[in-house]
Amino acid sequence: MYDKLLTVSDAARMLGISASTLRRLEENGEVKTFGLKVVYTPGGQRRYLADEIQRIYAQVGFAGKIGFGQRAAVLVRDVTHAFLDVGSTLAISTPLDKIALHRLLTQAGDHQLPRIFTKTIYRADHEFSRLWGKKFPSLTVLKDDSYLNQIDDALADIPFDRCQETCYISDLHHDDLMGYLASQGIDTLILAGATASGSIRATAIEAFQQGMHVILPREVIGDRSKSLLDFTLLDLNARYADVLNVEDVLAWMAEK
Known part of the structure; x- marks a missing residue:
């Protein structure tokens, strides 16, 4: 179901915070500050949904569309x-x-x-x-x-x-x-x-x-x-x- 998952370090880099801060903000499987779900692998490692981070980017003014030009x-x-x-x-x-x-x-x-x-x-x-x-x-x-x-x-x-x-x-x-x-x-x-x-x-x-x-x-x-x-x-x-x-x-x- 979750085909685009990011590691702690990748997600933290995208959000502009440290990995330790991202872990610390987690509460009951969610990073409430960002409204970000935490997914755990079978081995217990944290993963984050790329689509949700994309949504966060859009909310703060990133990820607009430039589209195609003429040629x-x-x-x-x-x-x-x-x-x-x-x-x-x-x-x-x-x-x-x-x-x-x-x-x-x-x-x-x-x-x-x-x-x-x-x-x-x-x-x-x-x-x-x-x-x-x-x-x-x-x-x-x-x-x-x-x-x-x-x-x-x-x-x-x-x-x-x-x-x-x-x-x-x-x-x-x-x-x-x-x-x-x-x-x-x-x-x-x-x-x-x-x-x-x-x-x-x-x-x-x-x-x-x-x-x-x-x-x-x-x-x-x-x-x-x-x-x-x-x-x-x-x-x-x-x-x-x-x-x-x-x-x-x-x-x-x-x-x-």
């Missing part, structure tokens, strides 16, 4: 063997609906909307790449010609309009991507891929700051745990983007 591009990040193959040290552990992503990209192509693919690349001669590799050593396997950095088979037949490599966290840190989007009349970015808490989040925030409408179809975004995915999408929806179902995005495209 969109679909930007896919790191749907590669490294992030999708079971057994890879970088693999996400949440479902990413490859069929839905293929449908999304196919329909975008049918409506002449640009489709962009970005993969993370590690370069030992790149200053930031070395720095990121020190913080996240698993990234060092992402060499340009490695099997792990090849596009996932599910998207192999998609003729992307632009394929790019980046050593950076945000796709928009690429030298000329914003210029390309401007040349195509793009004011809306539909983001997909991995990971929600990493590159997707960084790109969403930077795109929003550049004046873009940012759309996140939840079924085609993954992360390394369900709680991390739910927390990140909840926070992005509250502050910088609209989190929608894939069917809602497809319906918008169909109307264009």
